[in-house]
Amino acid sequence: MARRELKSRNVLITGATDGLGLELAKAYASRGHRVVATGRQLLSNDLDFFGSPNISYIRADQSEPEAAARAIAQAMEKFQWQSLDLAILNAATGWTGHAADETPEQISDQITINLTAPVLISKAIAPLLFAAKGQLVMIGSTAAKGQSQFATYAATKAGLEGFVRSLREEWRTRAHVQIIHPGPTRTKMHAKAGLKTGFVRMFFMPTKRAVRAIQRSIRNRDGKRVLSKTYGWSSIFSSAKEGEL
């Protein structure tokens, strides 16, 4: 038991109330790691929602980046975390349609939630990450190469990539900074963004497989990883050793 305690790590996952974030939180918690999970919702009972005592939920709505970053830093202080081994900044929102129909509010919401918030959260958790020589992981998207159906969303993900690319060099000796770009995945994100995917959804990667692929990429300490179909498939055969992330 004591040995297990020693090996359990501190993990932060933003946007962990649905989709990839939720599954990632459950996966790390099930291996005995301590997880701080965040989201914009008010949950009445964390244990009922997540089904694991290893997951603590913090409400940190990223449409207020400064407040969200503060809430996360305060939570870690409250839990007396001296270090942070892994932070997965995953929360995001999207909007789809013709770029000329996007309202200023829709543009600014996506930029605030998907880019400004991860920047400010990274800053807030930097001391704890440095203390563990931990890993900072951004969840991007293959849309970061450009997407006419969701131009602003694509831009925010490209912004994360640019951020990671430069910060990785800056932090080289202090923490590992990486970005993982999932392709289309079968979460509820598209419906939330107002996109009807129809039968095309069949070709999307199942959420469980994407979650395995993300964990594998984190174990590999990749700099940048695109979750291709092949990488997704072969990730089925990759699993964490005891105590590993």
Next chain:
Amino acid sequence: MKALITGAANGLGRAMTDQLLEAGHEVWAVDRDTDALDDLAIKSRGSCRVVLADLANPSSIQRLLRDVKDVKFDLVVLNAGISATGRFEEIPGAAYEKLIAINLTAPLVVASQLMRQNNMAPKSQIVFISSLSHAVGYPGASVYAATKDALAIYAKSVRKPFKKRGVGVTAVFPGPIRTEHAERYSPKDAKANKRMLPEDMAKLILKAASKGKKELYAGKGAGAAKFFGKLAPNMMSKMMRKVIFDKLDSNTY
């Protein structure tokens, strides 16, 4: 021709504004620097329409959009930008919020709303000023780099849908320019003569826009930077770290 230029009062924006005015075009010059705007109004002997707007402020952007509601622009250059250089974790969060608002949110909002309000003339051009950092990375200015990459990808994303409505999109990736902006954010020992003059850069950008070019990599070493940035991105960012980040001795924002 009618043109709208943001960040028009100083540096590169001013050079583009001067050149357009010189050629007899009508220019709406947007800036927050009142003194420089006054100077522009006086020197152009009233031919330049100066618009005071703070692009970090959403309601100021809305007012700008209302002011130009009935104008049809042939050229829009979204040029206004600031930076923040130093150690990422030491720069205040508010500086990053402002940086992202001015460099990213403002140009996206202005571009999409001008399209929505039917402000763009047929066969007109929207120009986004990104940065050469899109090719090489920018350790010591990771959030600036983020905004410029985001802008580049927005330009790429809207190119087709805007084209369908008769509006071309140019993305510009300028290397170092000899402006106050560059002086302010560079390491102290950086050589000024390695930077292009704003007038020369302005000329190249206006030419690319008039030809409807999709992309322009301009400035000293821009071609090589683009080439090696694509070929060996990690090596380039590592080199950028050595020539910039390791030499920055203070935070500027």
